[in-house]
Amino acid sequence: MLKGKKILLGVCGSIAAYKSALLIRLLVKAGCEVRVIMTSSAKTFITPLTLSTLSKNPVVSSFEKNDQGQWENHVEMGLWADMFLIAPASANTIAKMAHGLCDNLLLATYLSAKCPVMIAPAMDLDMYKHPATLQNLKTLQSFGHQVLDAEHGELASGLVGEGRMAEPEEIVAQVESHFSKKKRFEGKQVLITAGPTYEKIDPVRFIGNHSSGKMGLALAHTMASEGADVELIAGPGNYSIDSDSITLIRVSSADEMLHAVEERYSKTDIAIFAAAVADYRPVSPAEEKIKKAGESMTIELVKNKDIAAEMGKRKSKNQINVGFALETEKEEQHAQEKLAKKNFDLIVLNSLNDNGAGFSVDTNKITIFSVDQKPKHFELKSKQKVAEDIVDCIHEKITA
Structure with a gap:
C-alpha cells in the first residue's frame, strides 16, 4: 500500500x-x-x-x-x-x-x-x-x-x-x-460559497456581517481530500488554501457572488451554499465618502437575489444542493421551510443560541435536515470535524 x-x-x-x-x-x-x-x-x-x-x-x-x-x-x-x-x-x-x-x-x-x-x-x-x-x-x-x-x-x-x-x-x-482511503468524490465538480458579502454604501463603508468563511474553507479542504475538484467562491476574508484541487474565486458583493456562481453552476455536481450573503444592498452607493451631517441618516435598500434559491430553480436531477440556516428562533421550523423553498437536498442548521456555534469561531454545533430522512443531530465539534460530518451526509444522499 x-x-x-x-x-x-x-x-x-x-x-x-x-x-x-x-x-x-x-x-x-x-x-x-x-x-x-x-x-x-x-x-x-x-x-x-x-x-x-x-x-x-x-x-x-x-x-x-x-x-x-x-x-x-x-x-x-x-x-x-x-x-x-x-x-x-x-x-x-x-x-x-x-x-x-x-x-x-x-x-x-x-x-x-x-x-x-x-x-x-x-x-x-x-x-x-x-x-x-x-x-x-x-x-x-x-x-x-x-x-x-x-x-x-x-x-x-x-x-x-x-x-x-x-x-x-x-x-x-x-x-x-x-x-x-477511497476518495469518495473522485471526478466530482464541487462548488462552495463561503464568507460574507460586503454591500457598498460609499467608498469607505459597507453593509456586511461577521462571517469568517471558516466553515466553507473546511468544507473545501474536506471535499478536496476526498478527490473532488473544488471551486470556492469566497467573500472578504482570509483563506489559506492547502490543496491544488481547490480554486479560490474572490468576490465582494452579493451580485459578484451571484455572477460567479451562475457562470459555474451548470457544470457542478454538488453545490454547497455556506456563504452568509447580505439580503439587501443600498440602492445608490455614494461615489464619494458620505460626510457626517444631521442626527440621522436614511439609506434606501433593495433586496439582493437569493443565490441558493435561484440555483434551486435551475437544479437538475443529477445535481445536489446543500444549504445552511443560521437561526435565532424557531430554528428547526425555519430550516425545514428553507429546505423546501430553495429546493435543497440537505440543509445544515446552526443556532446562535448554542455556545460555540456561529460566526468567527472554530467550532460549530449542527443539525442536518434532508428531504427524505430524519434529522441528524451532532455535538459541538471543530469546524473541520463538522465539515467531515456534512460530507458524510452528502455521500449518503448520493449513494442512497
Missing part, C-alpha cells in the same frame, strides 16, 4: 525523537522513500547520521546545504512529498505552524508544502493540555491536517499522563490508512 510513496519526515526537538529511527525503518520497509528535515534542537536528541543511514538519504536541517553555501530548496522538498509527517511535533513547532511563523527549514518547507500533513505531538502532559496548545492543534485541524492523539504513559519529566508521541507502528498504520 505504501510502496513508492514519498514521505517527508520532520523531526523536532523532543525526547521522542529517538522513536523517529524506528519510524523511518518501518516506512522504508513498507516501500516508502523517506527524506528527513530536522530542527536544530532535534539534533541534540538524535544524530543526523543515524537518520540519514536509515533513510538512505541526506538529512537536512538548515537552509545551507554545504560549506559553499548552496541553498536548500524548501519549495522543491514540499512539492516532492506525498505526505509531510511531523513526528515528533513539539509544542513550539506546533505553535509556529498554527500561526504561520517561519524561522527554520522545517517551517519554511511546511509553508510551501502542497501535500497532506500529518502531525504526531510529543510533549509533557501540562503542555499538551494547555489551552494554547489545544487551540493550536484545533487550528491545524481546521487547515485540513491530520493530528494524531498523543498517548498516555510515563513521560520524560517522570509524570504519567497524555503527551507521549504515538508509537511508530501506530503512526505507520495511520499513514497506510490515509493512502488506502
Whole structure:
C-alpha cells in the first residue's frame, strides 16, 4: 500500500525523537522513500547520521546545504512529498505552524508544502493540555491536517499522563490508512460559497456581517481530500488554501457572488451554499465618502437575489444542493421551510443560541435536515470535524 510513496519526515526537538529511527525503518520497509528535515534542537536528541543511514538519504536541517553555501530548496522538498509527517511535533513547532511563523527549514518547507500533513505531538502532559496548545492543534485541524492523539504513559519529566508521541507502528498504520482511503468524490465538480458579502454604501463603508468563511474553507479542504475538484467562491476574508484541487474565486458583493456562481453552476455536481450573503444592498452607493451631517441618516435598500434559491430553480436531477440556516428562533421550523423553498437536498442548521456555534469561531454545533430522512443531530465539534460530518451526509444522499 505504501510502496513508492514519498514521505517527508520532520523531526523536532523532543525526547521522542529517538522513536523517529524506528519510524523511518518501518516506512522504508513498507516501500516508502523517506527524506528527513530536522530542527536544530532535534539534533541534540538524535544524530543526523543515524537518520540519514536509515533513510538512505541526506538529512537536512538548515537552509545551507554545504560549506559553499548552496541553498536548500524548501519549495522543491514540499512539492516532492506525498505526505509531510511531523513526528515528533513539539509544542513550539506546533505553535509556529498554527500561526504561520517561519524561522527554520522545517517551517519554511511546511509553508510551501502542497501535500497532506500529518502531525504526531510529543510533549509533557501540562503542555499538551494547555489551552494554547489545544487551540493550536484545533487550528491545524481546521487547515485540513491530520493530528494524531498523543498517548498516555510515563513521560520524560517522570509524570504519567497524555503527551507521549504515538508509537511508530501506530503512526505507520495511520499513514497506510490515509493512502488506502477511497476518495469518495473522485471526478466530482464541487462548488462552495463561503464568507460574507460586503454591500457598498460609499467608498469607505459597507453593509456586511461577521462571517469568517471558516466553515466553507473546511468544507473545501474536506471535499478536496476526498478527490473532488473544488471551486470556492469566497467573500472578504482570509483563506489559506492547502490543496491544488481547490480554486479560490474572490468576490465582494452579493451580485459578484451571484455572477460567479451562475457562470459555474451548470457544470457542478454538488453545490454547497455556506456563504452568509447580505439580503439587501443600498440602492445608490455614494461615489464619494458620505460626510457626517444631521442626527440621522436614511439609506434606501433593495433586496439582493437569493443565490441558493435561484440555483434551486435551475437544479437538475443529477445535481445536489446543500444549504445552511443560521437561526435565532424557531430554528428547526425555519430550516425545514428553507429546505423546501430553495429546493435543497440537505440543509445544515446552526443556532446562535448554542455556545460555540456561529460566526468567527472554530467550532460549530449542527443539525442536518434532508428531504427524505430524519434529522441528524451532532455535538459541538471543530469546524473541520463538522465539515467531515456534512460530507458524510452528502455521500449518503448520493449513494442512497
